[in-house]
Amino acid sequence: MPVYNGMPFLPETLDCLLNQTESNFELVVVDDGSTDATPSILAEAARHDRRIRVISLAHGGIVSALNAGLAAARAPLIARMDADDLCLPERLALQRQVLEADPELGLVASQVAYGGDAAVNRGFALFVDWTNGLVDPRDIRLKRFVETPLIHPTVMFRRECVTRFGGYRDGDFPEDYELWLRWLDRGVRMAKLPRELVTWREREDRLSRVHPRYSETAFYRCKAEYLARYLCEEAGPHRRVAVWGAGRTTRKRAAFLAEFGVTIAAFIDIDPRKVGQRIGGVPVWDKESLPDPGDTFVLAYVGNRGARDLISAHLEERGYREGRDYLLAA
Template identity: 30%
Template structure:
């Protein structure tokens, strides 16, 4: 039986869902959108040249629900597909979805509520991992001010969770120059363009992890491009933070593949400056993100534990954090090593 959507002529939300060879997971992903509590949407599915049988599944689903707009064509790549979906959208809001993830039923409802309360232009959510990896929750900052800080260190949104104001998104397309980290680049440009940003502090999407997601070569390219986006954002906002290029380059070294020769005095200075200019959730983000940097630096810095304590002399650093830093330093455990990954996995299990 064909479902007719209320308000399909003027959908509140346009969902953009790119599909490329997702035959194993696409049906459950689409169904998770169709059962959303908010029903006033169009689901724009672009089959980007799939060769695995995805097309047949999508054609069957499109016949059952008139909210589905199915476009099948030759392969053009993710960025081109995303921009096509955004251009064809008719809703007030544009929501992203990936072909192997599962949206929880109240995802759209909670995002619309958050956007209304915060008067924001873009809203993401937390995600819960499932599949080949841990089932822990990945969290992102909720407030605009905290997101501005999180941008300094990496993407502040889980890409398949975002909902964006269409009028703004159509004027700020994804850039193919940054494919593989096109989302991080877009959030950087959106922030600098004045978009208000928020996240719903709840896991409203199940993010599937599996071995076919990204190759080792692609991961390496993604890391290089992500580092470049991060560097451009630091360059854009450093003057407003009272930082010089020489200062923040030491922070960037800790996020690169080569961490040799990092000037920890400058790292301390930058972190101290960020802490001094941040309050509330933004300060908590500075603390969390900088702690990750100190974990990365621990193997080459014998006094890393005391450095961290000195940054938090007003509210002394917890004993457990200082102990972790001391262990990593004394045993010279590098952040890219199997030992570090093992310890991190144990921490995830102990902390849900």
């Protein structure tokens, strides 16, 4: 659990962790150079509970704090937690049971309760609903290029994943999303418990809201490398790649793929003003003129949730199969 200036939520978070039904754990807290009362709160808590181990660093940011925690952790299973979130008493026990029961799983997350104002932050609340719906390993794997399929402070994973595939990377991208994409790319199976074991607080100063590494452009650039790898493996050299959506935003998203060697053969659009035209030298097809799936792999690069459902239904009707012949992205 990394923490930087954790007041006023840190005491409540510590309390929910120290009262887990699974008592056999060590809580590694990485204090990232806090300047508020965080150090004294942690010192006092560690005096009363020997399971707490505090690592104090000069302020270096979230990635260095996370990796310091990984390096210090000694258990074969590692759970993540943020210093301003809450979890149910049975969280660690339930996730441990899942990993011990299925040796093929490398990571298990949970659903989250949205700890914010859903009316004010409707987009964020809709994202929580969407990610809560991804439970099965197949859904997590296939939907990973839409948005991040896992909420970071809900995960528990095997130390072996870190040893084999590396920990958090520092750069102009969201460190957790990059980790999931890299591990999934290497074949790590991930699942999610269909229970809201963590309450994810929504705060205006949350890093995912204020730091440029979590900007919309950073997400596009981050996923492009791994999406290009997926297209290379699934589409192969014998199939063209067509992008569904010819609008400016979709073209901007697709442009990142060119940096990793993906050539867009066509755009697909329902706007009659675009169909039959060429945009940036790329032809725009009508959805009804799609070739057979054996000829073309479709990347549905449309951000609207309802539109993605309609696109998926149309492609399935045409014989395309998700993952094999098309992929939803955003």
